[in-house]
Each structure stands twice: as structure tokens, then as C-alpha cells.
Amino acid sequence: MHEAEVIQNTVSPVDGSVVTSISLNTLADVDQALDFANLAQLAWRQTPLAQRQEYCLKAIDALLSHQDMIASELSWMIGRPIKYAAKELAGVAERARHMVKISEKALTPISLPRKKGFTRYITREPLGTVFVVAPWNYPYLTAINSIIPALLAGNCVILKHSSQTPLCADRLHQAFIEAGLPKDVFQCLHLNHKNTERLIASERIQHVVFTGSVKSGACIERAAAGHFHSIGLELGGKDPAYVCADANLDEAVANVVDGAMFNSGQSCCAIERVYVDDEIHDAFVEKAIALINEYQLGSPLDPDTTLGPMVRASAADFVRQQIREATEQGAIAHVVESNFPSSREGTPYLAPQLLTNVNHQMRIMTEETFGPVLPVQRVHSEDEAITLMNDSEYGLTASVFTTNPKQAIKLGEQIEAGTFFVNRCDYLDPALAWTGIKHSGKGYSLSQLGFETLTRPKSFHIKHG
DSSP states (O other): OOOOOOEEEEEOTTTSOEEEEEEOOOHHHHHHHHHHHHHHHHHHTTSOHHHHHHHHHHHHHHHHTTHHHHHHHHHHHHOOOHHHHTHHHHHHHHHHHHHHHHHHHHHSOEEOOOBTTEEEEEEEEEOSEEEEEOOSSSHHHHHHHHHHHHHHTTOEEEEEOOTTOHHHHHHHHHHHHHTTOOTTSEEEEOOOHHHHHHHHTOTTOOEEEEESOHHHHHHHHHHHTTTOOEEEEEOOOOEEEEEOTTSOHHHHHHHHHHHHHGGGGOOTTSEEEEEEETTTHHHHHHHHHHHHTTOOBSOTTSTTOSBOOOSSHHHHHHHHHHHHHHHHTTOEEOSOGGGSTTOOTTSSOOOOEEEESOOTTSHHHHSOOOSSEEEEEEESSHHHHHHHHHOSSEESEEEEEOSOHHHHHHHHTTSOOSEEEESOOSOOOTTSOEEOEETTEESEESTGGGGGGGEEEEEEEEEOO
């Protein structure tokens, strides 16, 4: 019995209109995609690395050639201001080209010391077919982190994008077609949750990469249970920043506010809680409020807009509820919502906010917010700051702002996070491993280490006759 065709609409946060309608793939489509991918991988793994590199670089160039169209689509699908939308592709190019650059070294066999009568070495073998499940908030960046190194390593890739950003999967697929990539080496599917889980549970998948919520990550693990293929999970965050008394105040404010507000705070590594030394707390708050009030909330299609709507009204309402609960518990809200006339209850348009007098009994300091809110807590010592920064179920990134880098490193050695920043935040350097601890996930991507998650070691132990 054939599955009935299901049409999925993507609704824009800009004005509630339907951006695109996608026909969801069926279970039969999943089976076919897996068969085609596994067959194509037999030849792809034998393709010289230089050719795989060339295909990847051509695909990135093809993607960039459609930059204006892609920027417009991003604004409509997720509400990112048009003045920033195209910058994501610049990040995609940076990361992809870096991974191409380091791929030869990352995939070179490991030679062992000479042993009389023996030759010994370890190769990095492709896993087979990799399933990438990408989120909507940074739809190209998060996907490319795994797609490019997976292909470079000799794997085939099947991509499933968020229902909010289906056009991103289509654009990536189109880019690889324009690059001349052999058929079925890269495929994209539009799936419902049930068929996504069925694909994850397939014995014909060798690795799953997922970026999204903790709840969804748990679903991924359950679907994969008992099948023994590997999983990489990048999940939530409640990333902290600590502003020391000796920090360059203007730079700290600029970085922290941007880290909290960019993309309307909808980033796994956004700054979601700030601890400021008592000595400079009031000055920090005053400068941060002034900077936040400079944001222009409105339609992302307006070139003057610097803060767009959240992805949907329910997401904005969740943030509103966190703010209300915090103020009812004693937090002080410093940004007047009427300064942002586009902000309206029941819509994705949400005014930014800065809260003080917060503490860890409030959800705003412990539960992921994923919105344009900056809660600021006063601290009186480094020990207090470290204790509070570590008081979280998450551990993606953490930042310290100080003019004393040696002391910052000592603090960083005590902070529980996958990436530790000094005097910056909310940034992925492709030369560094991107990883999280606790409920922020498991596994890692980017850097030379990222290739290890997409390959397996194979040992050669040769005795000479």
C-alpha cells in the first residue's frame, strides 16, 4: 500500500504567509535513497581525494553564486534581517574551504615506527552513508559542518533539513549538481518525524549527525538504539559570560550584547546569562541598555532592521513567559517595550530585553531561552562566577572578558564547556573542534578532529616473509 502524498507548508514569521510547500518523501523514497547512496559510495570512496576536494569547492562556489536569492529566502523562512542574511554563506565558505585545506593531513594514514620484519600503519576509512539532520536557525552553517568533511572522507550523505528551512536542502542539493558531483553521492529528503526515525533506525546508515533540541536528541538516540551506528549530537545551550572588573567595558558590552541578540538570540551558542563583577556591574548595565535600545525591530526585509522576528509566535510567547516569571520573582526589566512598536503579543515580533536582579531560582538563568534576552547577575568574586557558570545542565561555550589573559586561562580550565572564549563569544573557528558536554551533546565537528567522527580506523599489520 502506497503512502498518500503529504504536503508540508513553511509559514513565514515575517507575515504569516506560506513561503513554500513541499511534498514529503515516503518510506519507499527513504529505502530507495539508502540503496542508491550505498551503491554510489562504493565508487565514491575510490575517487581520489583531490577530485573530492574539487567537487566540494565547486559546490561552494555554486552556492555563493545564488547568494542574493538565498539571503531573501532566509529572511522569509526564519526572519533574519536581510542586511545579515547573506553573511551565513560567507561562514559556509570559510568553513568548507578550511576543511578542504586540512583534509589531506586529516585523512593521511598514520605511520608507525619501523619494526624489523613488519610494516604497520593505520588508515582512515569512510563509514559509508551519513545522515545529516540540520536545524533551521543556521541552516547552511550547521549542515556544512558535517556535509563537507563527510564527502571528503569518502562517505555519501543524505540531508534532511528542518521543516522551517526546506529550501536550504534544495539549494545545497542544487549546488552539488552544478558542481558535477556523481549522482546519489549527496541526496536530500523532506521527511516527517516518523520516516526520519525509520531512516535513523536503518542498518544501511552508518552515522547520524543531528543539531537541535535536547528533547529531539533523545528521540534520535532512541531511534538508533541497538543498531550500533555512531551518532553526533549538537544540542542546546545556556551559554554564560563573565565580565571581570578589569575588562575593557565597551568591548565587553558590544560583544555580549551582540552575542545575545544576533539572530534574535536564536543560536545554540548565544550568550544567555551574564555575570558581571560588582565593581563594574552598574556601568555595564547602563551601557548595555543603551546599546540594546539602538536595535531596530521590524520586518527582516527592511534594510534598516537589525532585529527580526523570532521564528514563530509560540517561540516568542515562550520567551515572554520566561521574562514574566522572572519579573514576578523579583527581576528588574530595563528595556521599555513601547520603544519597539513592532513588538506585539501573540506574534513572532518580540522586543529585546535586559534583566537584572536575577538568580538561579529563575528559569531565565537555568533553562534555554533561545530569544533576545540578556539576564545580568552581579557577582563578587571569581569563585562565585565560576560556580554559577558551571551551575547548568548545559556546556557548549563560555566566555570571560578581561585584560589579563593568563588569569582568564586559569578560569577557563575550571569552566565546564566545549569551547572557552576570552574577549569574544558566539563564534565558530573552523580550525577548532566544535563540541559540547553535558546536555549540550556528544561528539564533535570542525578542525582536524572532526574527520575522526566521520571515519573509522583500520589497522594494517604486515609480516614480511
